[in-house]
Amino acid sequence: MEVQALTPTVGVRITDFKASEATPADVERLKSLIAEHCVIHLPGQFLDAGGLEDFAGRFGEHWLGSFLKPIDGHRHAIPIKNNGKALAISERWHADSTYDQCPPYLSFLTAIDLPPLGGDTMWCNQYLVYEYLPEGVKRLINRIRAVHYNRGQVKVRTGASRDDLPGFAHPLVIRHPVSGRPVFYLSAHAEHLEGIGREESALLLDWLRRYNGQPAFSYRHRWSAGDAIIWDNRCTTHYAVHDYGDYPRYLNRVTVAGPQPEAYFDID
Template sequence: MTTVARPEIRRAGPRFGAEVSGVDLARPVDDATADDLRRAFAEHKVLVFRGQNLTPDQHVAAVRLFATPFDHPTAVKDPANPLVYPYNVRHTGKAATWHIGGLWRSPVFAIESLVYEEVPELGGHTLWADLQAAYDDLSEPFKALLASVNAVYDGNAENYAQGSGRTALGETVEHPVVLEHPLTGRKGLFISSSALRLTGVSPQEGKVLLDHLLRHASSPDYTIRFGWRPGDFVLWDNQATWHYAVDDYGDGPRVYRKVIGVEPLRPAS
């Protein structure tokens, strides 16, 4: 039986982010509800669905409402579904930096999503920052400068897998530091803490610009914060936000599954 109740969207912050209720993603979702969810995602950029308790197959089906699930070439795969990637930070290590997923490829992932299985009793929250709002607040002369600047990243997918030993830097990939969103057309900063350098400016200028952009984009003015319970499902726009997993829970548990989406679906007009 398909879900027919319309989703309730509750804003989590003044700029972006929302919690969604009234939808059971463990069941098939009708077309009208799916389109409501895609519109909400385009507007809010981060959507949290509490207590969904999705299986790996249901997790993939939920992401498929928004984008095509991605078969990652280097990630460890869940035996229940090869499009699902299990993480246990006690084994894989933590990702406590501001970052964007999939910088080794172009374009980067459109969507990332997690289903939480175990979480610490206290702490272990996740922050997101709105890179489009951060761009909006830059001066017009500074925006004009950034229009011709790219950031250089490690292009080896192996070096982005949690728990992997980093190999020597090989090929690199460049991304513009200002990205026009492929679905909405809205411009935003597109920068990650793993950037190696900037192009289009001198090395000295690039260092100053990069330091400034990283500080500016991570300002509390642009952030939201969510805490977790087992069974929670979250997905976010990887081309409009960056995120940070807060490492304040010591050796407590943090176990989750990830599904990645590319080729995002546009909501109906």
């Protein structure tokens, strides 16, 4: 297993490694690397949906949200495909399914069918976003929760706009469950601050979102056939760029469960 940095601030590429032959020791090392570097690129894996489920299952219990439908014949792998730019709900900085009480911990994504150009995915290191926030901003947000909703996913899956969906509140600053470090935890699914109306919350949330996706803390991945990517939803946000028009873009995703995000600072 050879490890090379993708950027100075986020991500590593691992070569001389076959996911299908991963040992328990390999998995433990990968867990440590993910907690530290946030994103892992594994080129040349060519995993099908079953192989991806198998590999992800070595890291923990599979997770499938209530609104997600797996690929036919599989229990945990879901398709990520081109639904057109108007329905490209991943074209914003987000972590997966933060509208759940216990969002997935790790996400695994493999390239199956790619457009000739475009379709990159970007990841941002949320450890560093928090570290570089102005001290006054940190004091302001350290004990605040944001409420997350699943309107985008429901719209794509059902075609209906829903105003009656329940939300779930998560701290804006969480403690990473492996590294113990503080993380700026703001996903596009967050719609307002706990106990504060949408209109009053909008100015602060819009201002805070300027810190997500800072180029100095981000990695942009150009997909190649056979690629597999693992990322940690607790210390990253990601953004899928829809710049490929009507070309097919098909990937498989499997997620692994984790604990409910824990506040880094005492809120109650």
